[in-house]
Amino acid sequence: MMQNFKNSLIAAIMAGVIIAPVYGLQILRRGQETYLQPDWKMIIGGMLLVFAVQMLRPLIKRRKTGAAPRFSLPTFSDKTRHKAILVLVLFAVIWPFFTGRAQVDIATLVLIYVMLGLGLNIVVGFAGLLDLGFVGFYATGAYTYALLYHWAGWGFWEALPFAGMVSALFGYVLGFPVLRLRGDYLAIVTLGFGEIIRLMLINLYGFTGGPDGISGIPKPSFFGYQMVRRSVDGSPTFHEMMGWSFNSQDVVTYLYLMALILVLITLYVTSRLIRMPIGRAWEALREDEIACRSLGLNPRNIKLSAFTLGAMFAGFGGAFFAARQGLVNPESFTFIESALILAIVVLGGMGSQLGVILAAVLLTVVPEIAREFAEYRMLIFGLVMVVMMVWRPQGLLPVKRPQVELES
Known part of the structure; x- marks a missing residue:
């Protein structure tokens, strides 16, 4: 559990590093001045999303060798398919x-x-x-x-x-x-x-x-x-x-x-x-x-x-x-x-x-x-x-x- 938490935290930090310069910075102008304003909602939201996905991944991924599939699509005859x-x-x-x-x-x-x-x-x-x-x-x-x-x-x-x-x-x-x-x-x-x-x-x-x-x-x-x-x-x-x-x-x-x-x-x-x-x-x-x-x-x-x-x-x-x-x-x-x-x-x-x-x-x-x-x-x-x-x-x-x- 602790190892999964560490991996999720690292993934969230890396996501923040990627999101911040691309989508998390807005260029604003006031008169003659131009400055960057961080969009913290975008940055923190992306980090939380990646963290939650990484934490839930071991719970969702329950694939065991020989386990029966969770669902299967129904099969149809060729006549029905046509x-x-x-x-x-x-x-x-x-x-x-x-x-x-x-x-x-x-x-x-x-x-x-x-x-x-x-x-x-x-x-x-x-x-x-x-x-x-x-x-x-x-x-x-x-x-x-x-x-x-x-x-x-x-x-x-x-x-x-x-x-x-x-x-x-x-x-x-x-x-x-x-x-x-x-x-x-x-x-x-x-x-x-x-x-x-x-x-x-x-x-x-x-x-x-x-x-x-x-x-x-x-x-x-x-x-x-x-x-x-x-x-x-x-x-x-x-x-x-x-x-x-x-x-x-x-x-x-x-x-x-x-x-x-x-x-x-x-x-x-x-x-x-x-x-x-x-x-x-x-x-x-x-x-x-x-x-x-x-x-x-x-x-x-x-x-x-x-x-x-x-x-x-x-x-x-x-x-x-x-x-x-x-x-x-x-x-x-x-x-x-x-x-x-x-x-x-x-x-x-x-x-x-x-x-x-x-x-x-x-x-x-x-x-x-x-x-x-x-x-x-x-x-x-x-x-x-x-x-x-x-x-x-x-x-x-x-x-x-x-x-x-x-x-x-």
């Missing part, structure tokens, strides 16, 4: 017609992160390759559509497959330098790749617009009918074709339904891939590369396929992001985006597609709801990740892998 998925998809389709514009817009952003999470889940969750530069493929897809529109006048549906192919090509090229790297070394190289892409977008001013980016990117059309109030070339718009008055809510709903379709396609393709031989090869590579090689599998081709397919889905997500925003610039593709996408995969459970969807919803919607804590967002985000790594490192909804136990 019915539940169908009900959820139908609800997602009709939901935007009964809610406000802000909610639909946030849901569209959630779907973009779901698509990115499912793409990174191939690389990190299935193949076990730590990628910290996934935002580079995201930026490649966004700028591919933006550049094709800016320089060639292509529309969204024409540029979408090219955005996926160009991002897949970048993923394939990135795969070669990292074939012999693992763990931290792999993470550092991929992190550098993401920063190289961002710096190239900034420095190639004459081609990419530099820090200003590219604006005026059009929204996707509906079978050739533009979703705008008035078309530039005089062609009939979607609302004129339908005989409706223009409403910006319809455009937001259309983008949401498009994002939902792209997510469903991504989910279906990735679900099929992990049941195919390539998916089994990814799992073998993740568990043990040496054993994978001894089985006659080629780790080089397996790694390249993981990087290529993951980058392709990131490219699709990037192209849709450019269409939704109407503007792309390098500041939208910083390292924090890669960290957020990786956190979605880790928080949901590496290899778990349902977990990725749940984590994307939590990490996107909760900050929008709790806007009054916006300045403490990263602190809360880091605290949640630390708590998850301590008490549930397998994620919120870990994937269930088949296993066989031999009787001794």
Whole structure:
């Protein structure tokens, strides 16, 4: 008990040292004077929280070898599961017609992160390759559509497959330098790749617009009918074709339904891939590369396929992001985006597609709801990740892998 008290006290003091300079000091001005005022409520509150968590940790953590689990999720048959998925998809389709514009817009952003999470889940969750530069493929897809529109006048549906192919090509090229790297070394190289892409977008001013980016990117059309109030070339718009008055809510709903379709396609393709031989090869590579090689599998081709397919889905997500925003610039593709996408995969459970969807919803919607804590967002985000790594490192909804136990 005394040892636990000492450890908790040390942890609380270290938390105070970290919180004080970052969140516990306020810069105030009185006339010509500037001075720092400590926020003792923030500092002491954080220290007490860490102290209480550390004191309660031995009481909460009661995991004994051979102990029965405290709870277990109910199991369902495939037929019941398919019915539940169908009900959820139908609800997602009709939901935007009964809610406000802000909610639909946030849901569209959630779907973009779901698509990115499912793409990174191939690389990190299935193949076990730590990628910290996934935002580079995201930026490649966004700028591919933006550049094709800016320089060639292509529309969204024409540029979408090219955005996926160009991002897949970048993923394939990135795969070669990292074939012999693992763990931290792999993470550092991929992190550098993401920063190289961002710096190239900034420095190639004459081609990419530099820090200003590219604006005026059009929204996707509906079978050739533009979703705008008035078309530039005089062609009939979607609302004129339908005989409706223009409403910006319809455009937001259309983008949401498009994002939902792209997510469903991504989910279906990735679900099929992990049941195919390539998916089994990814799992073998993740568990043990040496054993994978001894089985006659080629780790080089397996790694390249993981990087290529993951980058392709990131490219699709990037192209849709450019269409939704109407503007792309390098500041939208910083390292924090890669960290957020990786956190979605880790928080949901590496290899778990349902977990990725749940984590994307939590990490996107909760900050929008709790806007009054916006300045403490990263602190809360880091605290949640630390708590998850301590008490549930397998994620919120870990994937269930088949296993066989031999009787001794």
